[in-house]
Amino acid sequence: MSALEPAVEPAAVLEALQDTLSDPVVRDLAWLLGSRPLLRGHPPAGELAAVFETAHEMAATVDWLLALERDPSDLRQALAVPRIVRLGRYAECLLGYFLEHGPACRLVAANVALRLAGRTIGECDFLMETASGHRLHWELAVKCYLHAGGERAELADYVGPNLQDRFDLKLAHLLGHQLPLSAREEFAALGHAGPWQPQMFVKGWLFYRWGETPPVAPALDPAHHRGFWVTRGDWPAFCARRPAARWVVLPRLAWLAPRPAVADEAVDAAGLSTVGALGERLAQHTGPTMVAAFEREPAGLGRWRETERGFLVPDEWPDEARAYALGDA
Structure with a gap:
């Protein structure tokens, strides 16, 4: 074989x-x-x-x-x-x-x-x-x-x-x-x-x-892992989709697999924050920052599970990204 x-x-x-x-x-x-x-x-x-x-x-x-x-x-x-x-x-x-x-x-x-x-x-x-x-x-x-x-x-x-x-x-x-x-x-x-x-x-x-x-680029595997990106200006509207979610900033070495589920009693220790509390941490980041959303599983399981991840980018980033994509870098 x-x-x-x-x-x-x-x-x-x-x-x-x-x-x-x-x-x-x-x-x-x-x-x-x-x-x-x-x-x-x-x-x-x-x-x-x-x-x-x-x-x-x-x-x-x-x-x-x-x-x-x-x-x-x-x-x-x-x-x-x-x-x-x-x-x-x-x-x-x-x-x-x-x-x-x-x-x-x-x-x-x-x-x-x-x-x-x-x-x-x-x-x-x-x-x-x-x-x-x-x-x-x-x-x-x-x-x-x-x-x-x-x-x-x-x-x-x-x-x-x-x-x-x-x-x-x-x-x-x-x-x-x-x-x-x-x-x-x-x-x-x-x-x-x-x-x-x-x-x-x-x-x-x-x-x-x-x-x-x-559309998916022909060179890509169509089943690839996907996430979102959103500008800081659109962040409040984006988060309003999931008002009960908790959020965490993902350090670079946590960018591979979805993070393990978090028990109710370990939420604070795991750094899961409400949107408001996360804003204080994001204020310290000037460039693109990867974040992940955790949502609580159905009653009885008592765990929070990662449901999506993505990047929060500066408001000027989209124009700069388009120029870089179209350039001869």
Whole structure:
């Protein structure tokens, strides 16, 4: 069986499992493995990564994640060694831990730098071998892009919240530079003989302006994870839709999986705030800020669950985003 054609679709199974996990880091790992990719495949250079070759591997991973939930100390210790501040680095450490300790692909090497004339020209994220002998080169990217608004549906319309990244440019770099690295003659001299099958592992969230439903860009997986974005000026009207919701600011390393449910007695400790109280915190943020809404489950369960997430952006951000999307950055 080809590693490009897994026997089962992991998204539904791992999404159901994720809902039972209370440890945020284990939830993030389950989400990373099972969430829908942001992109469709772009063969031959941009095949999509397939985490599992067989249903047995996926079932074993479910059991492994449940065991990790019972005792996540080893995973947390592995994450504590590097000083992680970037979301991409956090996801890289999670995926690396799975490939090294999990019951699927065997990790051969990670972060393999390719140098030419003393200069680093690129780095391969992961080299692995599957149980059936496929040798894979994965390039990982975890992204949160905001659709810049309007009816156009191009990858260039998906921009980073700080307007320093654009989805079309990221994909071009993946296809044109990162994925071909393992096929270069210089790479064989590093001791990792190929051939390696390059695949892209691109996960994350895409956010759309409140009130707009643009068509989905053809390059995107239509089932990608979605959120909203709203300007500060529209924020009061947006929040009026859900007057009973509690809100929380999400730090960057909480941008992967939906946060665990919060018991009634832990609402304050978890930082869940009313809209009014949240406003005091938002006043300290000048740029785009990710927030999440929590709503109380039906009586008797006594928990608050994340129901949506998105970005609150400055009022001038939409015009700046459109200019960046249409520019030649």
